[in-house]
Amino acid sequence: xxxxxxxxxxxxxxxxxxxxxxxxxxxxxxFFALLVVVIFSFSFDPTAEExxxxxxxxxxxxxxxxxxxALNQTWARELRNQVLDAYRVSxxxxxxxxxxxxxxxxxxxIVLEALMTPLFVVFYNLHALGPAYLLLVVAALxxxxxxxxxxxxxxxxxxTRSREIMLPLxxxxxxxxxxxxxVEATSAILTGEFSAKFWIVxxxxxxxxxxMASLFLFELVLHAE
Amino acid sequence: MKRAxxxxxxxxxxxxxxxxxxxxxxxxxxxxxxxxxxIFYYHVSSAxxxxxLFCINxxxxxxxxxxxxAKADALALASAEVxxxxxxxxxxxxxxxxxPVWGIWWTWDMRLTLTLVLWxxxxxxxxxxxxxxxxxxxxxxxxxxxxxxxxxxxxxxxIWFLRTQHPQPVMGGGGSIDPRMLHAFLVNLVAFSxxxxxxxxxxxRLEVLRQEVEEMQALESLLEARGSR
Numbered sequence: 465x466x467x468x469x470x471x472x473x474x475x476x477x478x479x480x481x482x483x484x485x486x487x488x489x490x491x492x493x494x495f496f497a498l499l500v501v502v503i504f505s506f507s508f509d510p511t512a513e514e515x516x517x518x519x520x521x522x523x524x525x526x527x528x529x530x531x532x533x534a535l536n537q538t539w540a541r542e543l544r545n546q547v548l549d550a551y552r553v554s555x556x557x558x559x560x561x562x563x564x565x566x567x568x569x570x571x572x573x574i575v576l577e578a579l580m581t582p583l584f585v586v587f588y589n590l591h592a593l594g595p596a597y598l599l600l601v602v603a604a605l606x607x608x609x610x611x612x613x614x615x616x617x618x619x620x621x622x623x624t625r626s627r628e629i630m631l632p633l634x635x636x637x638x639x640x641x642x643x644x645x646x647v648e649a650t651s652a653i654l655t656g657e658f659s660a661k662f663w664i665v666x667x668x669x670x671x672x673x674x675x676m677a678s679l680f681l682f683e684l685v686l687h688a689e
Numbered sequence: 690m691k692r693a694x695x696x697x698x699x700x701x702x703x704x705x706x707x708x709x710x711x712x713x714x715x716x717x718x719x720x721x722x723x724x725x726x727x728i729f730y731y732h733v734s735s736a737x738x739x740x741x742l743f744c745i746n747x748x749x750x751x752x753x754x755x756x757x758x759a760k761a762d763a764l765a766l767a768s769a770e771v772x773x774x775x776x777x778x779x780x781x782x783x784x785x786x787x788x789p790v791w792g793i794w795w796t797w798d799m800r801l802t803l804t805l806v807l808w809x810x811x812x813x814x815x816x817x818x819x820x821x822x823x824x825x826x827x828x829x830x831x832x833x834x835x836x837x838x839x840x841x842x843x844x845x846x847x848i849w850f851l852r853t854q855h856p857q858p859v860m861g862g863g864g865s866i867d868p869r870m871l872h873a874f875l876v877n878l879v880a881f882s883x884x885x886x887x888x889x890x891x892x893x894r895l896e897v898l899r900q901e902v903e904e905m906q907a908l909e910s911l912l913e914a915r916g917s918r
Contacts, residue, residue, distance in 0.1 A: 613836075
């Protein structure tokens with residue numbers, strides 16, 4: 465018998481290996497985010513001063529849209545060959561499966577962000593006037609907020625018609641406070657005009673509330689009859 | 690129980706008529722805003738009713754997850770639908786009032802933003818119910834309702850901080866209120882709450898009937914399949 469942690473690790477490694485071999489999600493996300501960066505950049509063509517103020521919004525909108533690409537295929541992969549049904553009848557704890565998926569998506573989106581940030585810096589001429597190391601904290605917390613809810617809602621939208629459309633429709637309204645916090649914290653750090661502390665605390669609260677809620681309710685969604 | 694519905698309907702109609710007279714005839718015209726202020730009696734009452742219905746939706750969703758009774762799900766659906774209608778009324782009457790008084794249709798003021806986000810969350814809830822037509826719909830809808838409710842305080846705090854950081858022109862303000870105005874407002878508050886609950890009740894009865902018909906049809910087709918064999 466495998467423990468809950470072993471199950472999480474096994475599922476996570478399986479997903480990472482699949483992604484490493486196919487690179488489907490990574491390629492799609494990267495190209496999508498690149499398109500958003502380019503289109504925004506030439507449609508606004510901001511000065512350095514302006515771009516510091518709007519970059520927070522642009523960066524996170526680009527990452528949000530791109531992460532939906534990865535989130536959408538989280539569970540779709542398990543539908544082939546009835547893998548998800550096998551999970552359902554197995555005695556494996558549902559939460560270890562959920563956590564594995566969240567960790568996987570978190571890694572994908574973080575890699576995306578690490579690769580895209582230099583591009584943003586180049587295209588928008590960015591350079592932070594506030595404490596730049598805080599951007600890492602905001603990125604980690606913000607990505608977790610998107611990914612934990614996104615993975616959960618992807619499992620919900622699996623039960624609907626046209627599930628690829630359904631995911632953003634569910635995810636975006638609920639993510640509004642988190643998005644606002646990410647955007648405002650990023651702008652605060654880039655402009656250095658005000659403190660990002662409140663927004664980081666809000667993000668931590670958001671992450672805690674929805675991680676708990678997801679872990680508490682995921683079993684219901686997985687076993688929904 | 691059967692007779693309660695028409696009685697409640699009559700009471701609501703009387704209340705609404707009385708409230709209409711109080712709001713349009715009895716209550717004095719506001720000094721600075723003029724006649725357009727009268728929309729306030731409907732705007733705030735609708736907002737209150739929408740909030741009430743969303744609370745019912747939350748309680749019904751929890752009740753469904755605990756007890757798994759189809760009736761709780763019917764109540765959750767009915768209250769969310771009617772709540773979205775009232776929330777829409779709030780979002781439409783607000784700008785109608787704001788344009789002559791503030792000079793703008795919309796501003797990212799705290800309450801406006803909160804109402805809009807609330808509306809978005811419940812529209813996504815209804816969309817989920819529409820896109821999912823299986824037996825799992827009640828469970829996933831109830832789960833989403835819980836997520837939506839958890840989100841509301843977070844939305845509230847984020848907008849509160851955003852708005853205190855970027856100051857907005859001060860709107861409204863204190864001052865004493867004419868007792869006739871207060872009376873008209875309270876009457877309309879009660880009338881609209883009753884109206885909202887009445888429509889929700891009607892929608893609930895319809896949904897329960899629909900569930901029963903569906904169940905019967907399923908049963909019939911089962912029996913038919915057995916008979917033809």
